[in-house]
Amino acid sequence: MTPGTGRGRSTAAPRSVDVARLAGVSQKTVSRVFNDEPYVSEEVRRRVLDAAEHLGYRRNNAARALASGRTRSIGVVTLGTALYGPASLLMGVERVVRDTGYALRVVNTVEGDPAGLSGAVDSLLDQGVDGIVISEPIDEQADGEVGTPGSLRVGVPVLVMGAPPPVTAPVVLTAGDGADLMARTATEHLLGLGHVTVHHLAGPQRWYAARDRREGWRAALAGQRAEVPPVVVGDWSAASGYTAGRTLAADDRVTAVFCANDDMAIGLIRALAESGRRVPEDVSVVGFDDIPVAAYVTPPLTTVRQPFDAVAQEGLKRLVHAIENPTADPLPPSAPPVDLIVRASTAPWPGPRTPARARRRAPSGPEPVNGGAPDRS
Structure with missing residues (x-):
């Protein structure tokens, strides 16, 4: 007999009792299977699921909610x-x-x-x-x-x-509250390449993520007693990274920049290139997120992958x-993984910038637009 076509059942939805009858088990066993409870053998569980699929049975979540x-x-x-x-x-x-x-x-x-x-x-x-x-x-x-x-x-x-x-x-x-540790790892990578300090292109400070990444950057510098340069604040966009890049390119002391996201890093690299500052030969850049395009920009971007x-x-x-389990203790958290993806946008410190190594800069100075203003707090 085709399910649902018997006399008096032409429009009735299959019930758990129908599944139990077809599977040759009790209705309680069906309930245990669908509630994913223990003490049900795999053979019985498979019979119940097969019977439910054959009948087109679906759990009544509304009834379960009431119960x-x-x-x-x-x-x-x-x-x-x-x-x-x-x-x-x-x-x-x-x-x-x-x-x-x-x-x-x-x-x-x-x-x-x-x-x-x-x-x-x-x-x-x-x-x-x-x-x-x-x-x-x-x-x-x-x-x-x-x-x-x-x-x-x-x-x-x-x-x-x-x-x-x-x-x-x-x-x-x-x-997901390990962004400070990830930012610290990114900054320490640049310091480990010999850079005297690391500049930071931060996200807007009303964002918790931007604050966490900024604090991780500061902690890495403090841990190695490196100078803490003024922060430049962007708005997460590549355009704000480009504006910040024009500001940072004009400073000969800038040899390494940690950016709070990849989009701003990509804009920054474009501005550095237009100003005659090569990446990574003159300036190393690290981003954050590992967006899909990060591996395909020029140069491929070193970044922190968010899990x-x-x-x-x-x-x-x-x-x-x-x-x-409302009366049980909460499950403990685990430490978030830190995955630094090293690509071609970072290199060892190039040494002091001298006139012989100076590159052509953009003819105009940095434009003061929203998202690229120095923050000296």
Whole structure:
């Protein structure tokens, strides 16, 4: 008999009892299989799954939510941006959530809206999510305009990606907060090549990621008692890197630059080349992220690869554990991997710059545009 075509069953969806009958097991065993519980043999598990596929059975998640008090859904608050880092992290979260069997609900926020985070969290809580991921890289309270971090209260477990926890919740977990160590590694690579110091092209300082990378750069210089040059601040774009590059190219003392992302590094290299400063013969450059094009620019860019998938995998594993085991201790975090990809944009210190080695510079001076102003704080 074809499933669903028997008398009185022409329109009825298959039920777990039908799966149990076809597989020759109890209804409780079917429940154990679909809840991925232990103490079910592989042979029985395969019979149940085969029977479910044959019947076209799907779990009734609404009924399960009523029985367990959970909706098996996870909410994500993310900044609405096409920038490589936040977008890649969101993609990693989406892939992992699908594998956990939870539904995903995403709410985007907008930079410049100090109430965006609280509104997004409220929206997700109204949908009954079991846990929340906050991938919010902006500090909208940097000027002290709206409260202080920690004023947001949430009644479900929370995973915060790469930023200080801005919430109070039953469990607050963090993941992806190793950018300072990665930045320190990048800076130490340049110092290890003999460069007297390393300049820094930073991202906008309302971004937690930009602050972390700046602090890692400072820590590396302090660790080797190197001079800390003035910081140049960009806006993550290649255009701001180009503007910064024109400023830095005019300074003969600049022989190494750590950039807070790859896009700015690529713009910087273009400006250095136009100013007659060769990379890496005259100036070594390191980026951050390892965007897909980084290996194919001229010269191929030395950079730090961000482990987006690994961060999402570990973070979601810990969040799901907190959701499903509310009385248990949280799973401990692991140290994030640091993956420095050395390519052709870095080389040993070229030695003091002399008139004989001087290169032709761009005829005009640096243009003061937003995203390229020196920050001497």
